[in-house]
Amino acid sequence: MAPRKIDRVGSKSQTEKKLRVRVEAKRVKTEMGKVREEQECLKDEQRKLITRFDEIAKQCDELKQETEMIEKQSAITRAKLILMFGILKARESGDLVQAANLTALLREIVAMEEENAIVDEAKDEEDP
Template sequence: MAPVAARRAHNPIEQTASTSVMQREKKIKMDKKINKTMKRLKVDIAKISKDQRSIREEQRKIREKLEEIGSQCAQLREETELIFKQKAGNQVLLILVFQIIKARQGRDFGKAASLACTLRFVFSNHLFYARVISS
């Protein structure tokens, strides 16, 4: 008679049962591996989500800063324009003053008086606009 181990190896029922056990063990091993991979993926997804939220928050802050800088640029443009307007008005006043002085030196008092009236008118309007602009 053959040894017991040899007889079992040739017994189809025992062979099927051992194959089934091996397949079940393989399946369990594979399921554990899949579960481990799934857990790792879930952790990775959670980290990525957190990073994306952080990125969106930073983008929002940058957008707000850019909007603030844009409004400051617009305000600076307006202030620069007002300064140029005031400069132009001051130049007109100076030109009139120098023309009055020149007319008086040339003893043309009629022209000097006319220029003085113009100077008063321009100066009063200049002050009015300067108050309106600064308000």
């Protein structure tokens, strides 16, 4: 009978140890659940940031294209103004041949611009 008492004492401490282990396991599981939730939140935020960065990169590319287009238009406008100034100077000096040549060149540039505008409009209509 004495061994039973020893077993009971031993089992009581083992039962307490098992109980502590179970409590600790539940606590760890709860903490792991919280960590998983936090990780999911972080992943969602990361996805949102990646999407936002992609949008920003796309907008940056669009702005670069618009800037290039404005630079080209500015260069063409500058060239036309130079031609117009040359036409005025040629007329003032009485050089009608030079004025006619410069006027023809200006007309060609304007015609090319109009053709490009028509082509661009057709491309815009084709793109959905």
